[in-house]
Amino acid sequence: MAYFAVENVTKSFGSTRVLKGVDFSMEKGEVLSIIGSSGSGKTTLLRGINFLTLPDTGRFYLEDACFFNAVKDKRLPEREIRKKRLHFGLVFQSFNLFPQYSVLDNLCLAPRCLAQDKSKSAQEETRSRAMDLLNRVGLADKAGNYPCELSGGQQQRVAIARALMLSPKVLCFDEPTSALDPELTGEVLRVLKDLAAERITMIIVTHEMKFAREVSDKVIFMADGVVAEEGDPERLFTDPQTPRLKAFLANTR
Amino acid sequence: MSEFFASLAALWEKVAQQFPTVFQALNSGFLQTLKLFIVTLLGALPLGLVISFGSMARFAPLKAVTRFVVWVVRGSPLMIQLLIVYYFPGLVLKQNWWGSGEEGRFLAAAIAFIFNYACYFSEIYRSGIQAVPVGQQEAGQVLGMTGPQIFFRVKLLQMIKHIVPPMANEIITLVKDTSLARIIALQEVIWAGQAFMKGKSGIAGEIWPLFFTAVYYLLFSGLLTLLFNKLEKKLSYFR
Ligand SMILES: Nc1ncnc2c1ncn2[C@@H]1O[C@H](COP(=O)(O)OP(=O)(O)OP(=O)(O)O)[C@@H](O)[C@H]1O
Ligand SMILES: [Mg+2]
Numbered sequence: 001m002a003y004f005a006v007e008n009v010t011k012s013f014g015s016t017r018v019l020k021g022v023d024f025s026m027e028k029g030e031v032l033s034i035i036g037s038s039g040s041g042k043t044t045l046l047r048g049i050n051f052l053t054l055p056d057t058g059r060f061y062l063e064d065a066c067f068f069n070a071v072k073d074k075r076l077p078e079r080e081i082r083k084k085r086l087h088f089g090l091v092f093q094s095f096n097l098f099p100q101y102s103v104l105d106n107l108c109l110a111p112r113c114l115a116q117d118k119s120k121s122a123q124e125e126t127r128s129r130a131m132d133l134l135n136r137v138g139l140a141d142k143a144g145n146y147p148c149e150l151s152g153g154q155q156q157r158v159a160i161a162r163a164l165m166l167s168p169k170v171l172c173f174d175e176p177t178s179a180l181d182p183e184l185t186g187e188v189l190r191v192l193k194d195l196a197a198e199r200i201t202m203i204i205v206t207h208e209m210k211f212a213r214e215v216s217d218k219v220i221f222m223a224d225g226v227v228a229e230e231g232d233p234e235r236l237f238t239d240p241q242t243p244r245l246k247a248f249l250a251n252t253r
Numbered sequence: 254m255s256e257f258f259a260s261l262a263a264l265w266e267k268v269a270q271q272f273p274t275v276f277q278a279l280n281s282g283f284l285q286t287l288k289l290f291i292v293t294l295l296g297a298l299p300l301g302l303v304i305s306f307g308s309m310a311r312f313a314p315l316k317a318v319t320r321f322v323v324w325v326v327r328g329s330p331l332m333i334q335l336l337i338v339y340y341f342p343g344l345v346l347k348q349n350w351w352g353s354g355e356e357g358r359f360l361a362a363a364i365a366f367i368f369n370y371a372c373y374f375s376e377i378y379r380s381g382i383q384a385v386p387v388g389q390q391e392a393g394q395v396l397g398m399t400g401p402q403i404f405f406r407v408k409l410l411q412m413i414k415h416i417v418p419p420m421a422n423e424i425i426t427l428v429k430d431t432s433l434a435r436i437i438a439l440q441e442v443i444w445a446g447q448a449f450m451k452g453k454s455g456i457a458g459e460i461w462p463l464f465f466t467a468v469y470y471l472l473f474s475g476l477l478t479l480l481f482n483k484l485e486k487k488l489s490y491f492r
Binding site: 052088114148 | 386388389394396399402410414492
């Protein structure tokens with residue numbers, strides 16, 4: 001009885017097979033971290049889950065109901081894909097805030113585009129939800145600023161709040177601190193810890209091993225397009241079973 | 254020395270006396286210049302967008318042909334293109350497309366200018382469109398926005414910001430390039446200035462009206478520069 005599961009996800013770009021059959025599952029409120037060396041397919045997997053690049057094969061399950069089958073749903077119209085996409089959120093390595101909108105408008109833009117109800121009170125509600133979320137990431141005082149006026153860490157916190165606006169069932173992060181100066185990673189990781197404490201279901205691709213160990217309920221080690229090892233973080237980091245994970249951990253220390 | 258000042262004073266007196274007549278003739282010449290400028294923009298701004306789509310087409314032959322045409326038009330002088338458009342029908346096809354009057358010359362000039370400038374604009378559009386990072390598109394997608402919403406609410410203003418500065422340069426160049434239409438005897442401001450060398454309205458052998466036409470170009474391009482600077486400033490609140 002898993003909350004979210006993927007089964008046999010494969011993806012090739014031309015003749016290179018990037019994902020060779022990925023399976024994993026997670027419970028509601030869990031934090032799943034994905035680690036693995038560069039090129040192992042972590043980003044491709046997250047992009048698949050968010051329907052940015054559709055997998056060649058594979059099924060996605062939410063609460064044990066299959067809601068996407070890559071083979072069957074290959075030709076699904078964009079409108080249907082968009083609906084499915086809304087189950088998930090994705091925070092990018094490079095933030096990708098909308099530069100011409102203020103922080104507040106970055107949060108409000110998509111909800112307002114999606115809303116059926118365009119009334120003033122609905123708009124006001126979106127706004128107050130946005131302010132709540134900005135408070136949660138500690139940036140309420142930057143609501144009127146533009147992204148270019150913020151530090152990288154602040155931009156990433158805004159991007160996280162923006163993703164939370166749509167209350168995704170599973171929120172994914174692709175190396176959320178990799179583009180940041182070392183002294184700015186702390187503030188972003190702190191926000192992620194707060195979200196974990198609030199039982200937001202998250203998948204985090206990260207190179208921050210210490211963080212992954214502290215915050216995750218489960219860790220997946222990807223190598224060469226497959227899940228090479230998975231399990232409880234303490235076990236995985238202290239007692240790796242496969243030679244590849246041993247080598248990987250030895251290299252990251 | 255005093256001789257020099259005396260001749261300067263004489264020149265000044267003559268110019269002051271001839272000025273009203275010349276001013277009127279130059280104004281109507283400049284009206285034609287302005288008309289060519291505006292018609293070129295009205296035609297080339299949308300046509301350039303169409304050509305830029307062609308040059309980014311997924312259908313390879315269309316892309317190749319478009320890029321080749323753009324290369325030819327941008328790589329050869331506008332003056333030659335003007336001459337070809339104006340003389341080709343009559344001299345080669347033995348067809349009198351343009352008639353014999355000012356209207357026909359204007360039509361030929363407008364077609365050459367529109368096509369030439371559309372090719373330049375297409376490259377500006379293309380670089381503006383391609384300058385918006387794919388991350389913007391993807392961020393909109395994962396937030397569930399539709400294609401049109403992403404284009405109009407997220408990408409368009411960023412494209413415009415990229416397009417405005419090079420477009421401003423090109424448009425200011427167009428102000429001065431309109432003078433090339435003189436080569437097919439379009440009666441624009443330079444033609445009007447030159448008329449006073451041969452003789453017109455009782456003034457002959459005078460070159461100062463021709464020199465004076467530069468003032469028109471200066472004022473007009475100066476005005477446009479101010480406007481574009483304002484626009485760029487308006488768009489400078491984000492990066
Ligand atoms: N659009 C694409 N076209 C072709 N090859 C691609 C594409 N996207 C990814 N790849 C290839 O797929 C492989 C896996 O890439 P991916 O970005 O998923 O790895 P990653 O695990 O996220 O690596 P990193 O830790 O460096 O971010 C790489 O070899 C990459 O070159
Ligand atoms: Mg990656």
